[in-house]
Amino acid sequence: MKKLILILLILVFTISGAFAVVSPKEQIKKTVDKVISILKDPKYKGKNKTQQRRLALRTEIGKVFDFEEMSKRSLGVYWKDRTPQEKKEFIELYKDLLERSYIDKIESYTDEEVIYTDEKVENSKYAEVKTKIITKDKKEIPIDYRLYFAGKEWKVYDIVIEGVSLVSNYRSQFNKIIRNHSYQELVKRMKTKQTEELMREK
Structure with a gap:
């Protein structure tokens, strides 16, 4: 009898967990709201509230954006050649970017209306x-x-703004710099860009 109750409890929690998963659209709406x-x-x-505002925005964005996956896709074929330390450093720089x-x-939008026009799910694994x-x-x-x-x-794992994929756009830029110069040069430029942006926010 105890074993039967245990099995029933496991089934209940498993089913409850399955129904608790929100749809892609709900996930995005929650973050956008x-x-x-x-x-x-x-x-x-x-x-004068730029830093506080952006920190709050980053916190919310970080809950749903997978920056490691985006980093892999943006570096493309060059990702596999990176050391664990290089990958960690790149993820942080790319996350900031x-x-x-x-x-x-989106920072200039406050009273605009957001409309959710479509949701497509492919093989229960990918969605747009x-x-x-x-x-x-x-x-x-x-x-x-x-x-x-x-x-x-x-x-x-990607955002398409006005028809332009952020991941594809950056992959094209990154690959060009690595081919013409080196991976180290790419990191150097990303760090310089980060410093410039931090100075601009002050």
Whole structure:
């Protein structure tokens, strides 16, 4: 009898866990809603609040973006040649770069309308959530999120802003620098860019 009860409990928790997984669209909506609430929050308004605002945005973005997966895809064939330490360093630099690219695009939006136009799921492993930001002057800015299922939740591995894939765009830039110069030169330029951006925010 005890064994039967144990089996039933395991089944209940397993089924409950399966239904607890949110859809790709719900995952993105939850993050976007939180990002918009931060942008609207008076305590984050103004140039003197840039660092606090961006820290709050980075925290939310980091919950759903898989920066390691994005790093692999952006370095492409050059990823496998990196040492564990190089991979760790690159992920941090690339994370900073991606967050700034995304935040720069959405930071000016506060009262705009976000429409979720489509959700496509492929083999229960990959998905794309299409959204549009409708500006006050009725301009439509498409932002699509590409996700994969990471076992318990959906994670973003690429963002397509106005038809341009951030991962593909950076991969093209990175590969060109590595081919023409070296991987070390790429890292040097990323660090320089990071320093310049930090100085600009102050």
